[in-house]
Amino acid sequence: MEHPRDRLIVALDLPSVDAAEAVIDRLGEGVTFYKIGYQLAFAGGLALAQKLIFSGRRVFIDLKLHDIGNTVEKGVESIARMGATFLTVHAYPQTMKAAVQGRGDSNLRILAVTVLTSYDDADLAAAGYDFTVPELVAERAAQAHDIGIDGLVCSAEEAAMLRPKIGHGMALVTPGIRPSGAEVGDQKRVKTPRDAILAGADYLVVGRPIVAAANPRAAADAIVAEIEAAVNEQV
């Protein structure tokens, strides 16, 4: 299993490359894995991703692709050439199959987003789904598994239920992580770092609790220490 530090993925949800580089500098050796999503990707973040990869950091491109198969496949091929570690797509069968095709035998790992962690059962009903969150997560996880997807984005609330269904070959990547007492914001399915690890999460995605902290390095170090303590509890 990886070092606890390497299981923390910091979401660089920041308005500019300058702002992101300032946070990366403050995090120093404390963080090895970064996620780049909409906000930064459309503000120069893909060039920053390349720079981070060249400097030995791992990068998760969180663009949650969803389009016709040919477009997804070609987009994934381009991202695979960048040397990113993770890329998200929505967990629709056509999209997932195209992403697996586009990833080919590159080192890029495709993560399927099951149900966003800002959704609860009422949000799913409002979007027209006749499933509870755990039901839809389980259904999409099973489809992702059969299609050959490399991992799932889900809440840590679903991690314990998913592990026996998907085995250890797929990574469980969990946003919606909040240290005890931290503001939840728009997240609806949350767990602490400790509880996420004990539930079976492989990687924890943390944005605001680190990048908006007065001392991002101290916030990241505290989460890594909590991951480490939880790992020791498991053995």
Ligand SMILES: O=c1ccn([C@@H]2O[C@H](COP(=O)(O)O)[C@@H](O)[C@H]2O)c(=O)[nH]1
């Ligand atoms: O279901 C999902 C999928 C992706 N995310 C992303 O993770 C981070 C979480 O940031 P916080 O500030 O820690 O809430 C953010 O970039 C989301 O786009 C998610 O939260 N839930």
